[in-house]
Amino acid sequence: MSEFLVIPRDAHDTLVIRAYESRGYSHDEAVEGAKLAGEASRHGIRTHNALKALHLDHLFGSEVGGCVPGAEIEVKPSRFAASEIWNSNKKLGQSVAYRAINRAIELADQFGIGQVAIDNCFHYLWGGGYVMEAAERGYFAYTNCTSTLAEVVPFGGKFPTLGTNPHSWGIPTTEAVGYPIVIDWATSTVAMGRVQVMKREGKQLPPGAAVDKDGNPTTDPNAVAALLPFGAHKGYGMALINEIFGGLIGGSLPTIRGRQTSIPGEKSTSAFYFQVIHPDAISGSGFAQGRDQKGNLKAVLDDILGHGNEKAMLPGQLEAEFRKRSDAANGLLFTEAEIAEFNELSSSLGLPIWDTATLAPA
Numbered sequence: 001m002s003e004f005l006v007i008p009r010d011a012h013d014t015l016v017i018r019a020y021e022s023r024g025y026s027h028d029e030a031v032e033g034a035k036l037a038g039e040a041s042r043h044g045i046r047t048h049n050a051l052k053a054l055h056l057d058h059l060f061g062s063e064v065g066g067c068v069p070g071a072e073i074e075v076k077p078s079r080f081a082a083s084e085i086w087n088s089n090k091k092l093g094q095s096v097a098y099r100a101i102n103r104a105i106e107l108a109d110q111f112g113i114g115q116v117a118i119d120n121c122f123h124y125l126w127g128g129g130y131v132m133e134a135a136e137r138g139y140f141a142y143t144n145c146t147s148t149l150a151e152v153v154p155f156g157g158k159f160p161t162l163g164t165n166p167h168s169w170g171i172p173t174t175e176a177v178g179y180p181i182v183i184d185w186a187t188s189t190v191a192m193g194r195v196q197v198m199k200r201e202g203k204q205l206p207p208g209a210a211v212d213k214d215g216n217p218t219t220d221p222n223a224v225a226a227l228l229p230f231g232a233h234k235g236y237g238m239a240l241i242n243e244i245f246g247g248l249i250g251g252s253l254p255t256i257r258g259r260q261t262s263i264p265g266e267k268s269t270s271a272f273y274f275q276v277i278h279p280d281a282i283s284g285s286g287f288a289q290g291r292d293q294k295g296n297l298k299a300v301l302d303d304i305l306g307h308g309n310e311k312a313m314l315p316g317q318l319e320a321e322f323r324k325r326s327d328a329a330n331g332l333l334f335t336e337a338e339i340a341e342f343n344e345l346s347s348s349l350g351l352p353i354w355d356t357a358t359l360a361p362a
Contacts, residue, residue, distance in 0.1 A: 044322030047193030112281030131170030
C-alpha cells in the first residue's frame with residue numbers, strides 16, 4: 001500500500017494562499033509562500049512544506065511581530081555595482097528570497113556575478129528551491145541564511161548557540177544529467193523540521209542527531225531540546241560561516257534570534273545571502289579534446305560516475321526522482337498524518353476538508 005495520497009496542486013495552493021491571506025499577507029506574498037511550499041512538496045522536501053511554513057509563521061512570524069505582512073523591501077546604497085544590500089523589514093521570507101535570487105540573476109547577466117545581502121529577515125524555508133530555479137535557468141547559485149532559532153550545540157560545547165544554518169548550491173547540469181545538481185543541507189545532523197516529521201509519524205531519530213534537556217543523546221523526537229552539528233567540527237564550521245555572514249550583514253546575537261527581547265537596541269531577526277554566477281564569467285575556454293564548457297562539465301560528471309561508480313548518486317537526484325513521481329501523479333504527495341493537519345487548517349478557515357477515502361494513492 002502506498003505511503004502517499006495525491007492532493008491536486010491547485011487545491012494545495014488555494015488552501016495555503018487562503019491561510020496566508022487570513023493572517024494579513026498580501027495576495028502576492030501568499031502566492032509566493034504557496035509556490036515555495038508547493039515546490040518543496042513536489043520535490044519530496046517534507047521538512048519544509050506548507051505545514052512547516054505556516055507553523056513557523058504561527059510561532060515566530062505574523063502573530064508575534066517576527067514577520068510583517070505587506071512589508072516593503074528597502075534597497076540600501078552600495079558603492080559596488082554587482083552587489084546590493086537590502087533591509088527586508090521583516091517581509092515574508094519566501095517573497096524576499098524569490099526577489100533576491102531574481103535580482104542576483106539580473107546582476108550576473110550584467111556583471112558576470114551578482115550578490116544580494118539582506119538584513120532583518122524572516123526564514124525563507126527551503127533554500128534549495130531558490131538555487132534550483134536559478135540552475136534550471138542556466139546559472140550557478142548559492143544561498144545561506146541564519147535560521148530563526150539557535151538550536152544547535154557547537155562542537156565541544158553543551159548549550160545551543162547556532163542555528164541549523166543551511167547552505168544551498170544549484171548547478172546548471174540539466175543538459176548533462178537531466179536535472180540540476182542541488183547541494184542543500186542544514187548544518188545540523190537533521191533539520192528541526194525532520195524532528196517534527198518524525199514526531200508526526202511516530203518514528204525515531206538516528207543516533208547522534210540530538211540531545212535532551214540535560215544534554216544527553218536522544219533518538220526520541222519528543223525529548224529533543226537541541227540538535228548536534230553534522231560531521232562534528234566540520235558541520236560546526238559550516239554553521240559558523242552563516243553566523244559570520246549574518247553578523248557582517250547586520251544580524252545580532254544568535255541566542256536571541258527569533259525570540260522576544262527586552263534589551264534596548266537589540267535585534268532578533270535573521271539574515272540572508274544570495275550569490276549568482278553566470279557560466280560565461282568563469283569559463284577559461286581551454287577545455288580538453290575540443291569540448292565546450294557544457295560538454296566539459298558532462299565529461300567531468302561522467303568520469304566521477306564511471307569506473308564502477310554507476311550506482312553512486314548526485315545531489316539533487318532524489319529530489320528530481322520525487323518530482324517525476326509527483327508530476328506523474330498529477331499532484332502533490334502527502335501522508336495521511338500530513339493530510340490530517342491540512343484538514344485542521346481547512347476547518348479553521350471554513351474550507352472543505354480533503355477526504356482521504358476519495359484520494360488516489362501514489
